[in-house]
Amino acid sequence: MRRAPAKARSTRASLPPSRSVKDEDVENMSGAMLLQAGALAGRIADRIGLSIAASRKEAAVSAIGRVMARRGLNHVSDLLGQIDADEDLKEEFIDELTVGETHFFRGAAQFDLIRDTILPERCRSRLIGSPLRIWSLGCASGEEPYSLAILCEADNLSSRVEITASDISRKALSDAAEAEYGEWSLRNTGECWRQRYFLRSGSRYRVRPDLARRVTLTKVALGADVLPAPQIGLADFDLILCRNVLVYLDAAAVHRIARQLFTCLVKGGWLMTAPTDPPLWKYAPFETSITSAGAVYRRAVSGRERPADDRP
Ligand SMILES: C[S@@+](CC[C@H](N)C(=O)[O-])C[C@H]1O[C@@H](n2cnc3c(N)ncnc32)[C@H](O)[C@@H]1O
Incomplete structure (x- = not known):
């Protein structure tokens, strides 16, 4: 023994x-x-x-x-x-x-901000032909990245956008790959969007396959894995969503991850956390805006990046 x-x-x-x-x-x-x-x-x-x-x-x-x-x-x-x-x-x-609770269009005000401000701004900044890159980190069973895919489709941006979604949980990623959901996941999704972007079978809703294919799923252990990782496409993001993940992690990990996510953004790229997540502005030289959708962090478009507070 x-x-x-x-x-x-x-x-x-x-x-x-x-x-x-x-x-x-x-x-x-x-x-x-x-x-x-x-x-x-x-x-x-x-x-x-x-x-x-x-x-x-x-x-x-x-x-x-x-x-x-x-x-x-x-x-x-x-x-x-x-x-x-x-x-x-x-x-x-x-x-x-871990806690896997999520639903489509969770935090509606944040999705409004993405649609009305962030996507138009990033489309203007990206050269024609260069895709706009979005990362949903801690994507759980996939409702968040598929909400982004739907938002982009509704704005005729699908062909310009690449969406990566990752989670530490193999089970979460396998559920996300199924892309099939019940009523609870769609509690924030109106009938019109259900009809347009899902295939219904009884009480189940499957994300339209052409939209589901736009999301690339990959396993990432935030805090343990080395980031950015350009060799596997985890770098140069225009927008990172890392919502309702950091709230569950210890302070030292949050500090480390904030710095990693900062360097995973392109200049001018945005990072969104959830209102209940710990603030990140002091861990990396983000430009921070307080909006009606909560704090939003940004890597400056140009100029020197001010040093961040080093304390964990
Ligand atoms: C509460 S869900 C959030 C889902 C979605 N982001 C949202 O806001 O609705 C948290 C997810 O983060 C994942 N997670 C927790 N710790 C993680 C880590 N260190 N690296 C990657 N994913 C992690 C969990 O597996 C879980 O699926």
Whole structure:
């Protein structure tokens, strides 16, 4: 039998012995136990390329307990021993530790801003023949990038735009590739748009295949992967949407990611987060505008980029 590394064995003591941790165990943990369990959650998250905001450590401990229970693992050391070699186990954790909630045209004011200001401005700036590049980061099951594809189609821009969508979760990307949705995903989408851009089958709606094909799906672990990555097309974006992702990550990861996303933009490119995401203006030399759709960040069109505040 494989021996558990000494460090992993010492963490076992922080969790109830002889069985996996469950929700009620987490509720009964003392502050010190929770701290240790939270540190363990952080270690597991590190191994799968995730970071976890301090406020979500308790939820992460419960999530770890659920995976252990499903897998019949009694000790954290067994889990740590398996996680590097077992891709399915990693994916199970990713799906337990992340939140995949999304819907079409989420944050309607932001889509208005994209349609009325950002797309026209970027179309003017891009040379004819050079595609306008959009990246939906943390795309979950695909509603966000397909909303962008629909918006571009409605504005006759489809042929000028390339849309990349990425997520850390294999399951999310496979759902996005299916491009088929129920009523809940379309709660912000009117009947006219449903008829025009979806194929309906009973209570299910499939994104029109010609629109779905406009979105390229790719797996990216934000915070762990090196960015920009021009060799795989992850650079020179006119617009990046990274909404409702950073709110779940720890402060150090947010700092690192903000700098990476800044350098993934073309000069004059825009970055949008969600109103509930942490502010990014101090981490990279963004030009920040506060709009009715929330904060929007931009890489300056020209001139020297002012140094950002280095503090995490
Ligand atoms: C709440 S959903 C947001 C979906 C969409 N952006 C929206 O605003 O509706 C968050 C998504 O971010 C993904 N995610 C979380 N951490 C990530 C990371 N480090 N790298 C890439 N994707 C991540 C999750 O898998 C999940 O699908």
